[in-house]
Amino acid sequence: MKDLNEYKRELSQAGQFIKQHDNYLIVSHINPDGDTISSSLTMALLLRFLGKSFTLVNEDPIPDKFNFLPLSDQILSISEIKNTFSHVITVDVADQKRMGMISPLLTDDVEILNIDHHPTNDRFGHLNVILPTAAATCEIMYDLVKELNIPLSQDLASCIYTGLLTDTGGFRYTNTSPKVMRIAAELLEYGVSPGEIAEIALETISKNHISVLQIALSHLQVIENGFIAWTYLKANELPQDVTSDDTEGIVNYTRNIEGVEVGIFFKEVKGNVFKISLRSKKYVDVGAIAKAYHGGGHARASGFTFYGDLEEVLQQLIDAIKQSEGWKYLENKSN
Amino acid sequence: MKDLNEYKRELSQAGQFIKQHDNYLIVSHINPDGDTISSSLTMALLLRFLGKSFTLVNEDPIPDKFNFLPLSDQILSISEIKNTFSHVITVDVADQKRMGMISPLLTDDVEILNIDHHPTNDRFGHLNVILPTAAATCEIMYDLVKELNIPLSQDLASCIYTGLLTDTGGFRYTNTSPKVMRIAAELLEYGVSPGEIAEIALETISKNHISVLQIALSHLQVIENGFIAWTYLKANELPQDVTSDDTEGIVNYTRNIEGVEVGIFFKEVKGNVFKISLRSKKYVDVGAIAKAYHGGGHARASGFTFYGDLEEVLQQLIDAIKQSEGWKYLENKSN
Known part of the structure; x- marks a missing residue:
């Protein structure tokens, strides 16, 4: 079990990193799922609240069903991005391969903040916030929102809820912890529609x-x-x-x-x-x-x-x- | 919206009723579902903790998949019960017809405590605890457990969780409220297995x-x-x-x-x-x-x-x- 003080220290360092720099590249993993997409949009909303600029990238297209999430239309493919970034935030990305072919987008002196819940994460970042006991990377995103004292909004709450929901299989996997349920309870206070999101994110059947x-x-x-x-x-x-x-x-x-x-x-x-x-x-x-x-x-x-x-x-x-x-x-x- | 003070008064009266009498008949509704079965077993566990005796009845058989619930094997059919009861507790029963043909089991001076969340409940009880905003009758059962200061156990928590889970369609219907999620979070602290219960109660496919x-x-x-x-x-x-x-x-x-x-x-x-x-x-x-x-x-x-x-x-x-x-x-x- 990870030392919770260490996790708090990592969160606090991540908060400092985010406040100190600007013009971030937010990277979610290839073949994106609900948690990586939601984590990356949570990060975007959080940076927007702080007045920071950001670019969202994913090597692969975002499944249509996640179109309902705020800012989901701003996630670009690699070829759409022409500039380079010296500050990168990766979410739900367990190792560099899972970032996709994004190296042309990075400067030589790039600094990477790596936020993830996979126990296999190899800590490839210059800063790493890794909590293997988290049910979803969105659970860590929730802690980061609190760390940065960012007020919850319906948009933020919908993103975080979607990540929790999808990575727990609709609160059905064994990773459904009391903490997940307490966070979900709080998010519902901000106007999240549990039925609508479950229908879209969990019940859509591909052709x-x-x-x-x-x-x-x-x-x-x-x-x-x-x-x-x-x-x-x-x-x-x-x-x-x-x-x-x-x-x-x-x-x-x-x-x-x-x-x-x-x-x-x-x-x-x-x-x-x-x-x-x-x-x-x-x-x-x-x-x-x-x-x-x-x-x-x-x-x-x-x-x-x-x-x-x-x-x-x-x-x-x-x-x-x-x-x-x-x-x-x-x-x-x-x- | 029901006045919350009125609900608290009803809960307190129900608590008094339960403490004052003994030898209860607990009635769940015909064609029993997860919420009515779980509510009735929660009531049985609660009475057992208080040292009271009880008999559980349902006109119809309990679906096999709910066999995992504590005391589920003690729910009897009407013909198996020979004595009569002067104190009856109905759970999740919206009107007398939904009790089934239990009148032979009741004394002439029977007193009924009616606990339910259906907005259509016709208050057929001598005492009624009706909260239409509750997602499940098990949500009211949770409040009653707290009202009576009964410590939660894994058995109690599993019953209440099953009722919440099934009546919210696995936390997917619009009745999935912050309160439901907060209760679920607390219940998970008592060793409830969310994955196992969801698999049994929600994912079983009949032949x-x-x-x-x-x-x-x-x-x-x-x-x-x-x-x-x-x-x-x-x-x-x-x-x-x-x-x-x-x-x-x-x-x-x-x-x-x-x-x-x-x-x-x-x-x-x-x-x-x-x-x-x-x-x-x-x-x-x-x-x-x-x-x-x-x-x-x-x-x-x-x-x-x-x-x-x-x-x-x-x-x-x-x-x-x-x-x-x-x-x-x-x-x-x-x-």
């Missing part, structure tokens, strides 16, 4: 996702007395421009079915190469099963890559599941 | 739901340049024991698709009788459209019943949507 979901559900089967559900997507069924975001969450449709203990999702990334996701509800250690295939994960969620025949690996998996301690316990329980 | 979803998604079509999505379920496609819970949320798969403004779901309840749900994202007033068919609802969510041919009413609806002000605005915007 590709609905396509692959249609196919995956048509393949879904519940087997072994209702304890295992599985489905697959063949490479030739996937839309050309499918991303891993589009197929995310499909495994949950197998695992979440009432009575199902293990859910399995096979995604054929190319001919006979499958990415396999395993999920369990309560008893079966799917981490151990994935490990036997040189995969990773933990007891309730794991995955691995398999080269070969789908039917063959499915049968192997069913056998492995049925030999697990958890399965035996479950079978005894339900007899 | 019938997965069946109807498979069919509904296979019928789903996106039309009118991606602005309208619609799907249907024919009566002969529905499982025999389908409930309205099983088909709930299907309309969201149409409306939530990126770029879609209006989502339409037709459920054929019997031959050529359709229940039609309309949802819009931002511009089209689907409440006005449903009203023209003698339906109800509001600008973003409405519904009506139609007797006739699906293709015919679909074409009528498309015409009505395209003639709406919102649609014209949207078309201008996207040209």
Whole structure:
């Protein structure tokens, strides 16, 4: 656990840095998600309040659904920016690679303030504010707003709320801490619309996702007395421009079915190469099963890559599941 | 808005009532949901702490997914109870009909404490604690726990959290107030597992739901340049024991698709009788459209019943949507 005094010192140094300079480049990470976008817009609003100028950059385009956030239309692509910056603030960026190809925008004597919550952050900044226990970088942004005595506004509150909401999966992941909920409570006092933001940020379905979901559900089967559900997507069924975001969450449709203990999702990334996701509800250690295939994960969620025949690996998996301690316990329980 | 002093007075009277008597019947509402079950178990835990005896009753069985809640196995059906009660506490029950057929369990001189958050509550109790601004009856239960100075425990916190979570749709409905979030923050301090509870209470998919979803998604079509999505379920496609819970949320798969403004779901309840749900994202007033068919609802969510041919009413609806002000605005915007 990080020493909270150290964190407070980092916050205070970040506050000084922000007050001392001007003309900032604010960098969010490639393939931007709700937390990095919201953190970068929070920083922009904060700098605007302090009368500082800033430029927002992201190597990749911002997903349309985040258009509702204030200043989101001011996030530029790298090629749109012609000048260079000697003061850079990165948000939710765990290492330099995640900044994208922004080096042409930096002066030789650039100073970087690195604000992040990833435990893997390599402290690449000249100043670093890293709190691995924070649920979202927006949680640190909230602390920074307080550190700088900046009054909350509906705009600031909406940004911070969006970051908290998206990085906790709608207050559903284990990182949903009392602090997250207390901050959310305070933000709601400033006119944040929890329903509207959740609908836009969490419930929007991409066109590709609905396509692959249609196919995956048509393949879904519940087997072994209702304890295992599985489905697959063949490479030739996937839309050309499918991303891993589009197929995310499909495994949950197998695992979440009432009575199902293990859910399995096979995604054929190319001919006979499958990415396999395993999920369990309560008893079966799917981490151990994935490990036997040189995969990773933990007891309730794991995955691995398999080269070969789908039917063959499915049968192997069913056998492995049925030999697990958890399965035996479950079978005894339900007899 | 209810006078907060009046509410405090009601809470204090409820506290007196609870302390003065013993041997309570705790009644939750028929077709029990997360809030009524959690409120009734909160009441049971509270009475147990005070050394009082109680019997829990519900006319209907408790959905399996709520088995994780403490004392949930003690909720009895009416026929299992042989004695009568002169002190009854109802939770989340808006009127006497919602109590179910419990009159054989009551003495002639029964006194009822009625705790509820429905604005429609008809104050059928001898004592009533009604707070229509509460997001859930469990919010009132939290206030009662504080009123009685009962220390929070993990069990109490898990019950109250489950009620708040389910009645706010996972902190996504507009009733998600700062107070709800502050209570949730405090409850998390007592070892509540937000992820586990959300998974069980919100993400469990019934077998019938997965069946109807498979069919509904296979019928789903996106039309009118991606602005309208619609799907249907024919009566002969529905499982025999389908409930309205099983088909709930299907309309969201149409409306939530990126770029879609209006989502339409037709459920054929019997031959050529359709229940039609309309949802819009931002511009089209689907409440006005449903009203023209003698339906109800509001600008973003409405519904009506139609007797006739699906293709015919679909074409009528498309015409009505395209003639709406919102649609014209949207078309201008996207040209």
